[in-house]
Structures are given as C-alpha cells and as structure tokens.
Amino acid sequence: MNTYTYRMGTTIASPEMSTPPSPHSDLSSDSASDGGVGLLDPSLSQTRRRMLDLVNRLHNTGVQVDIDLPQIAVIGSQSAGKSSLIESISGITLPRATGTCTRCPTECRLARSDNPWSCVVELHSITDKNGEALGQSLNEAFGDPIFDKSEVEDRIRRAQRAILNPSKSARIFLNDDFDDETTEISFSRNYISLQISGPGVADLSFVDLPGLIASSRGGNDREIEMVKSLVTSYIEKSSCVILLTVACETDFENQGAHHLTKKYDPDGKRTIGVLTKPDRIQRGDEMNWLPLIRNEQEPLENNWYCVKQPSPHDIKEGITWEEARERENDFFSVTSPWSNLDSIYQKYLRTTNLVTRLSTILSDLISKRLPQIQIELENTVQKTRKSLAQLPKPPSSDPVGEVAGRLYTFVDALSRILEGVPGADGLLQTIRPAQEAFKRAIRSTAPDFRPFEQHDGSICDAGFSDPDFLVNEDGDFSATDEEGQAIFIDQVLDRAFAARTRELPGHYPFEVQKSFIAEITCKWEAPAKVLCRFVHNTLAQHVKDLIHLHFASFGQGSLEQRVTILVQEYMKRRAEAADSLISKFISLEQGSPITLNEHYLADYKATFLAHYRGARQKTQNPDLSYAIESSNSTEYLGMEEILAGLANLGLNGVAPEDLSKLLPPDRMDPALNIMADVRAYFQVAYKRVVDNVPLALDHELVRGVGRGLLPTLYGGLNINGPDALRICRELAQESPNVAGKREELLKRLDRLEIASRELVTVGF
Known part of the structure; x- marks a missing residue:
C-alpha cells in the first residue's frame, strides 16, 4: 500500500482543464491536453492564490515541524489505486512495484508555468545516519533539472536508493548503474523533493509516503510499525485533511487505513472518502457500496466519492488521460447501480468532481488557518526565545x-x-x-x-x-x-x-x-x-x-x-x-x-x-525576718518600740535591717x-x-x-x-546536551523567523 500526502497551500486546478496525459504517452509534450486533471480553479481570487502559494513557501521553510500547516494526506491499503489517482492529477509517473515500493517520502511540488516543463530533484535530510532528528532540514540537489517526463520515474528510484544508503555519497546512485538491491536501511524519514513546473501543471504539493503494510506478509513487525508511525505523523494533525482511499475489490472492514483514520478523526470532520476500482466489484455486491456514497454508512462531513482510473491493461495499451476520463464518465453513466443513483449523488462520482471538492476544502481551510498560523508563529517564537534565555550562556571566547x-x-x-x-x-x-x-x-x-x-x-x-x-x-x-x-x-x-x-x-x-x-x-x-x-x-x-x-x-x-x-x-x-x-x-x-x-x-x-x-x-x-520585712507596715508597731529603745541607749540611726547583726x-x-x-x-x-x-x-x-x-x-x-x-x-567546555539543545532551539528560531518573514512579505 502506498500513502500520498498533498501539501495544503497550493493553487487549485479546475476540473474543466484538459485531462492528463498517460504516463506512457508523450510526456514531454507541453500541450494543454497532456496535463493532468490538476487542482487549478481559474475562478479563485488573486488573494486566495497568494494564500495557497504562501502555505507552500511555509512548507519550504520546514516550519511544519513546529506549526500545524494545512495539507491533504491520501491514505489507503496497498493496490488501492492511489498511484493511478495521483498520476491522473499530476501527470507524472511514479515508480511501480509489487508490494511496498516507496521506502521513503517523495514530495512533489507542482507549479503551473508558461516555461517548458521541468523537474528539479532534491534530497532532504531531517534525520542523521543513525535516525536521530536534525534541528533543520539539510537539502542537496540530486542531479541536473529534468526536461523529459520519461526520466522522472528512474530519477525517483535512484534518489530513493541514495536515501536508503546514508553512509554512501548520493552521487554514486545518480549516474551509475546498480544491480545490488540490498540497502543499509529499509525505511527512512528523509525524503525526496520534486519541484515540477510547466504548462498545464497543477499548483499543488503532495507527499508520496511508504504505504501501510496490511500484514506480516508485506513486511516484518518493525517495518509495519515504522510505516504506521510515519503515516500517523501526518494525519494526527488537526489541519490535515485525510483523503481515505478504499478499493472496492476488497472488503471494507479489512482495510486498515479506515481504522487508522477513525482513530484520529473519529467524527469524520476532516476526512474525505474515495472508493476506487468500482469496475472490480464482484457481481451482485455493487449495492453494498452505495450506502457509503449516500453517506449513510460511515458518514463523513465531506462525503464519500467514487472514481475509476485506467486498468493495468489500459495503461499497457497506451491509453491517454483524456481517453481515461471519457471512459470513466461512460462507466458511471451506463453502469448500474451507479447510473441509477439520484442526481444529488451523481456529484460524488468521477475524478473531476473529487478534485473540485478538494479544491474548495483546501482553500477554505487555508483561509481560516492563516490568521491562526501567524499567532502561533509569534507565540512559538517567544517561547523558543524564552527557552534559549533559560539555557546557560554559551562558552566565552575568553575562558580565562x-x-x-x-x-x-x-x-x-x-x-x-x-x-x-x-x-x-x-x-x-x-x-x-x-x-x-x-x-x-x-x-x-x-x-x-x-x-x-x-x-x-x-x-x-x-x-x-x-x-x-x-x-x-x-x-x-x-x-x-x-x-x-x-x-x-x-x-x-x-x-x-x-x-x-x-x-x-x-x-x-x-x-x-x-x-x-x-x-x-x-x-x-x-x-x-x-x-x-x-x-x-x-x-x-x-x-x-x-x-x-x-x-x-x-x-x-x-x-x-x-x-x-x-x-x-x-x-x-x-x-x-x-x-x-x-x-x-x-x-x-x-x-x-x-x-x-x-x-x-x-x-x-x-x-x-x-x-x-x-x-x-x-x-x-523567721519572726525577726518577718518583723524586718514588715517594718514599714502599720500592722506591725513593735519595730518602732525596739528602735526607740536602742536610741535611748545611744544607738541612734539603727535601721530595721541592721537588727540581724545583733x-x-x-x-x-x-x-x-x-x-x-x-x-x-x-x-x-x-x-x-x-x-x-x-x-x-x-x-x-x-x-x-x-x-x-x-x-x-x-x-x-x-x-x-x-x-x-x-x-x-x-x-568552560559546554555539556553536549546543553550544546545540542541550544543548536536545536537556534535552528527552530531560524525557521520560525523565516516563516514569519514570509507572512510579512505577502501581507498576512
């Protein structure tokens, strides 16, 4: 299973644009008819376009690790039809393989341009070779720009090999042929960045993530948890719109992506359901899927949709994206029970309707989040500065x-x-x-x-x-x-x-x-x-x-x-x-x-x-003592007589207390x-x-x-x-823990301030 994440903060393409080219057609063509469906709506105001572009630039700063930025995450089980859906929207070819092909994230940043089509590939490291998180993403160009769409798939494969072998130079995998399929690590959080521009390209960003592994047959327990953790890191954020892809050829309850989505969005407020491969439903089981489209079963605030992409046989035969869209429209128009749905539910069928809905949801979410993002950025900047101030002063240049x-x-x-x-x-x-x-x-x-x-x-x-x-x-x-x-x-x-x-x-x-x-x-x-x-x-x-x-x-x-x-x-x-x-x-x-x-x-x-x-x-x-102590009392008159008698004998001036000397x-x-x-x-x-x-x-x-x-x-x-x-x-040598903490805070402060300047530059 592959999981794809769309970065919210993109300009949206309208469903009226010409349909995308087949990945096996002339991908170097710049004609409008060769473009994907895209998420580009010409009716969007200029202000909204600036907001979408701003969120893209905020992602470029790496501030998404600190601030919850809007994005769309596409999740589902292996062989759920996500790759075909993404190719239909973007017009690029993704690597295909049995089982888990994507072993590291691949970020695609699409931008419409009047210049010839081009693709720049970069390697972004957010962890070191030991898997420890870096304070700031390290970016490295992986080869020269690509001007031929047919070369994209091979470049992605080579870039992924470079990331999965972190101890080796990336240049080894850029030009040399390699037959050895073994890698130093099985999965990585470091990612590939594709910056694609040209006529008919949608203003959109998404990330192709390693797919959720359904059972131990698809990978060991450690790999299952690694992939699940990576996907969770996207969909657990409150500003992430989850595009839940469910293949109709597999029982609904057995698809793990649905249960993971329920865990992080139990009320279905930010989840959009997508049913794929409706042509592979076993005869007689079609009616089991209609309650989802009617939003009666597992109701979602933004409803369930159903799309039909080209089959492997169609792709092998070289079908164009324009033909694929015509066949999709014919399928839902003449195939029961889809064709018999009330008109109110017909808008939940076909890829173009899904893309239009994604465009509206994404734009509205960005409009609501931008003021909050500005406040959160300022609060996080102040908090980071406070944390820096609480650290010991850095080592002095004059230690003595x-x-x-x-x-x-x-x-x-x-x-x-x-x-x-x-x-x-x-x-x-x-x-x-x-x-x-x-x-x-x-x-x-x-x-x-x-x-x-x-x-x-x-x-x-x-x-x-x-x-x-x-x-x-x-x-x-x-x-x-x-x-x-x-x-x-x-x-x-x-x-x-x-x-x-x-x-x-x-x-x-x-x-x-x-x-x-x-x-x-x-x-x-x-x-x-x-x-x-x-x-x-x-x-x-x-x-x-x-x-x-x-x-x-x-x-x-x-x-x-x-x-x-x-x-x-x-x-x-x-x-x-x-x-x-x-x-x-x-x-x-x-x-x-x-x-x-x-x-x-x-x-x-x-x-x-x-x-x-x-x-x-x-x-x-005791009697004499009492007499002496009471000599000044009128109750004891004998003392006066004694002192008077002594005076008659010539002993004048005798005090009562002198009597003890006698x-x-x-x-x-x-x-x-x-x-x-x-x-x-x-x-x-x-x-x-x-x-x-x-x-x-x-x-x-x-x-x-x-x-x-x-x-x-x-x-x-x-x-x-x-x-x-x-x-x-x-x-004065600083503790490695303190030094590491200071470096991490300084890098965080740097990307926060860069993101704040981006907001100021565009006037938000």
Whole structure:
C-alpha cells in the first residue's frame, strides 16, 4: 500500500482543464491536453492564490515541524489505486512495484508555468545516519533539472536508493548503474523533493509516503510499525485533511487505513472518502457500496466519492488521460447501480468532481488557518526565545576571563552572605538560635547553692529562687529551671573543712572556690563544640547552595565540582582554626580563676551574699525576718518600740535591717562567703565565654571563610599559571546536551523567523 500526502497551500486546478496525459504517452509534450486533471480553479481570487502559494513557501521553510500547516494526506491499503489517482492529477509517473515500493517520502511540488516543463530533484535530510532528528532540514540537489517526463520515474528510484544508503555519497546512485538491491536501511524519514513546473501543471504539493503494510506478509513487525508511525505523523494533525482511499475489490472492514483514520478523526470532520476500482466489484455486491456514497454508512462531513482510473491493461495499451476520463464518465453513466443513483449523488462520482471538492476544502481551510498560523508563529517564537534565555550562556571566547569573573562574583556574593543579609533564611539568622542554645547551656551550669542545711531542704527548697536582678540580665531563665543537683550550705562547709591545711581557725584556702569553679568550667567545652559543628555544617550548606547557583550551569559541571572541593577544604581549615581557638578559650577558663572586672565581681558577691543570708535568716529566725520585712507596715508597731529603745541607749540611726547583726555569729558564714565568691565569679566568667566562643567562630570560621578565599581558588584551579588557557577551556567546555539543545532551539528560531518573514512579505 502506498500513502500520498498533498501539501495544503497550493493553487487549485479546475476540473474543466484538459485531462492528463498517460504516463506512457508523450510526456514531454507541453500541450494543454497532456496535463493532468490538476487542482487549478481559474475562478479563485488573486488573494486566495497568494494564500495557497504562501502555505507552500511555509512548507519550504520546514516550519511544519513546529506549526500545524494545512495539507491533504491520501491514505489507503496497498493496490488501492492511489498511484493511478495521483498520476491522473499530476501527470507524472511514479515508480511501480509489487508490494511496498516507496521506502521513503517523495514530495512533489507542482507549479503551473508558461516555461517548458521541468523537474528539479532534491534530497532532504531531517534525520542523521543513525535516525536521530536534525534541528533543520539539510537539502542537496540530486542531479541536473529534468526536461523529459520519461526520466522522472528512474530519477525517483535512484534518489530513493541514495536515501536508503546514508553512509554512501548520493552521487554514486545518480549516474551509475546498480544491480545490488540490498540497502543499509529499509525505511527512512528523509525524503525526496520534486519541484515540477510547466504548462498545464497543477499548483499543488503532495507527499508520496511508504504505504501501510496490511500484514506480516508485506513486511516484518518493525517495518509495519515504522510505516504506521510515519503515516500517523501526518494525519494526527488537526489541519490535515485525510483523503481515505478504499478499493472496492476488497472488503471494507479489512482495510486498515479506515481504522487508522477513525482513530484520529473519529467524527469524520476532516476526512474525505474515495472508493476506487468500482469496475472490480464482484457481481451482485455493487449495492453494498452505495450506502457509503449516500453517506449513510460511515458518514463523513465531506462525503464519500467514487472514481475509476485506467486498468493495468489500459495503461499497457497506451491509453491517454483524456481517453481515461471519457471512459470513466461512460462507466458511471451506463453502469448500474451507479447510473441509477439520484442526481444529488451523481456529484460524488468521477475524478473531476473529487478534485473540485478538494479544491474548495483546501482553500477554505487555508483561509481560516492563516490568521491562526501567524499567532502561533509569534507565540512559538517567544517561547523558543524564552527557552534559549533559560539555557546557560554559551562558552566565552575568553575562558580565562569568564572563569575568573565567575569566581570573583561567587566570592563577592559569599562575602555579602557572611556579613549578613535580611531574611529569616539568612546565614546569621539560621545560626542565632544555636547561639542562644549555647548561651542557655552555659548558663545552666551555674551552681545551685542552697543557703541551708541539707536536712532542711525539703522544708525550705520551695521558697528559694535566684535573686531578682538575674531576671534583668538573663531574662526569665533561672538555674533552678534546669535539672541539676542542689549544693547545700553544710556540704560547702564540709568541703571547706576538708581543704584546710595550715590556715588559722575561721580561714579556708581559696582552693575551695577553685574546686567549685573547675567543676563548672569543665562542662563548657561540650556545648562549645556542638555550636562549632552546627555553625560549620550550616555554613557549609549555604556555601554549597551558593556554589551550585553560580557554577551549576557552567561547562559540564567540572568547575562546580572543583570549586566545591577547594572551598570544603578551605572551610575545614578555618573550622579547625576556630575549634583550636575555642579550645584555648575554654582552657583559659579551666585554669586559675581570674578577672580584672573587680567592681563587677564585688557587686555580684555582695548581692549574692545578701541574697543567701536573707534566705537563711528566713529559715533560722523567721519572726525577726518577718518583723524586718514588715517594718514599714502599720500592722506591725513593735519595730518602732525596739528602735526607740536602742536610741535611748545611744544607738541612734539603727535601721530595721541592721537588727540581724545583733544575732549571734552564724557558723555557716564561711560557707556563705564561698558560695557568694563562686556564684559571683560564674556570672563574670559565663558572660565572657558566651561572648568569646561565638566571636571566635565568627572571626575564624564565618568571616574567616571569606578572607583569602579568592586567592585560594585561583591557586587551586591554577588559572594564573602557564596552563591557564587550557585549563579554563576545559572547565568552560559546554555539556553536549546543553550544546545540542541550544543548536536545536537556534535552528527552530531560524525557521520560525523565516516563516514569519514570509507572512510579512505577502501581507498576512
């Protein structure tokens, strides 16, 4: 089976033109009587002729792969009479053979001209030798123009052989005789183009495609699918009018082209049915085909037609096309049941009526599609340009400058991130919660001193808390909020007694305070290391994302990979420097306690000592404590009497709170002083640590990554050395996928713009 496709966008020939010559008659004649039926209607307006010619030129640009251009596709089964129909319309002779003869598309572009008849043959490649699609068709002239119609069939055969042997030069098949029928491939999407012009030639284009193979007897399964896919690529488009050719000598339901048509045009809106070989219907079966002509069976919007072409015997006898048309007319006029059809159905018989209908449908479709084509072209151009803009920039002619510039831009962007940028997802904003957690972890190591004996803890513990001033310094955080072990005053005194050596009674060595402080500071290294790891990991992720942003689209990714490795190594060294500095800070805190902030230390000690003593007095002398606290209350008048009595004894200026000094000495006073010393020093040292550790991380790691990074990258990539040009060329080498995509988009844009200029040129 052969399938033929007519390119919509042609000037239409009228049925009144002289009938075509026989393929075996004098095909070199230029007389009108030698022309085919054609699709040329003299009544068509000049504007419509320009539109038909425009669509032809749009096909020439190759833009049909991007835009749905109007066309007519003739499909049917093998031996369905399509070849005879095409020869009748065009006046050219097609290769004939048993089975599948056409193995690649053959595009015929016909144009009426007052010049002598001629035919130019070209080979068009849309795929490479491996069958991969090319971005743009490659065209090659196949021999000199032909001026003798009898030479067309042989030239088509030779051109097809050249296409089916893609590894060989086409010239081999142009002039040399070849007996070897084997080919490198069985079918190809590359096609032959015939540009035919002359008097009586129809303004028409069509493509002769490999025919649909009905069964495995006509070809293997792979070939069947290849041909089906090729035919489908035409008829699946919404602007394709399908001319379904059905041979009356074969059962209708067994013809696969009908089922393929139903799949892509189920409602029959763009299908025209053609019945061929009505003279071969078995006697008595003629009435079975009439429901199609009446559009009662398998109705189509543009109806079914019936034509009769010359038989093989007639062609062998040298019948002319004029005689063939006369015999066709006689057949439908005198042969039953065709001659008995109502006059309303007579217009669906004969080739000339079919051609007239095709002319009208084709012209109307082009008229409707042209405005849409212009819009689709513009939209596709914009979409293609957008796709090109989304691709990485093409390799620079100055690869060294390109690589150096990208490195500088990356380091500059990183420096801004390290300095801090607004937004919740900024680096510094991401680190801050971890810094707060570190501060809380250090603050939670504050000793939980209790100014009363351990055996009284269950009684007095509930009413004890940190002094109020800590709320102003540390917020609502309190050491007592954290789970920890309370240190009671008798435990402190026991440790003090155990530490005594040669001290006088009532004196205790400073080693007691140092031991408590050492127990605290030894807990600071772990949270400091946790913070260091968190900052390192967070910074590494931000840097990784930034590297991907700046280098992922460059070359084939090798620059991104190498920059990542160099930056990771540099960050590792900076993290080690930060870790070393943090360890030094922690080590300093674990040595002998020291501070030059004597004023702060003294204030803290006095405050904590008063806090501890006050809490202890509440447990030891609750009545006196209550009296002192209520001294300003009118409900408690005894305090005035006490102060007045002391004044009579000459002790003037005694305040209520001074009365606690009249109590006998507390044997726990040494322990209270130790507790106040340790707690006061903690406040000074803890504030120092929670500042110094983040400061060390910021200096050595965060900001440290930005210092010296650019020279490190230059040196690591060796782009300042003698091999800089070679190295940068390798780094800038574009990915084959990206390069191929860019080439494909550029070729698409080129043909789209050419097609757009064609529209502008003719004023559509």
